[in-house]
Amino acid sequence: MDFEAFNSSLEHEVPPISLTVQLEALWYDGKGQWEKAHDLINDLTDNQSAHVHAYLHRKEGDLWNADYWYRRAGQQRPATTLEEEWRALVKRLL
Numbered sequence: 608m609d610f611e612a613f614n615s616s617l618e619h620e621v622p623p624i625s626l627t628v629q630l631e632a633l634w635y636d637g638k639g640q641w642e643k644a645h646d647l648i649n650d651l652t653d654n655q656s657a658h659v660h661a662y663l664h665r666k667e668g669d670l671w672n673a674d675y676w677y678r679r680a681g682q683q684r685p686a687t688t689l690e691e692e693w694r695a696l697v698k699r700l701l
Contacts (some may be wrong), residue, residue: 616641629655630700633693636663655700662692677692 608623613630613668613691614637616623622634637650640665646659661676666689685692 610694610701613697613701620666627655630697632659632663633697634701636666637693637697641666647667652679658679661692662689662696664672665689665692 608625612622613623613634617637622624622631626634628651632644632647634644635641635647642674645660645663648656648663651660657680661673661680661682661684664670664673664676665675665684670684674684685695687695
């Protein structure tokens with residue numbers, strides 16, 4: 608699956624079955640379902656999950672918590688828009 612197919616899948620009611628949990632969280636976020644996205648990623652501690660978790664808290668506006676998760680992911684909070692970060696995360700995880 609490429610980014611265009613992923614993005615087009617947001618028109619459906621359910622995510623594609625082949626997605627990792629990290630991509631599924633980003634899919635739900637793309638649908639405007641922040642809480643569902645957060646619930647999927649909340650208890651995971653690997654670097655990819657931590658990065659998605661950081662992005663979600665950045666989007667929420669909780670920058671202290673976001674920065675904690677960016678550090679856990681070995682990342683820094685990007686100086687990009689949320690939309691740009693979402694696209695970059697999706698593309699990296701596909």
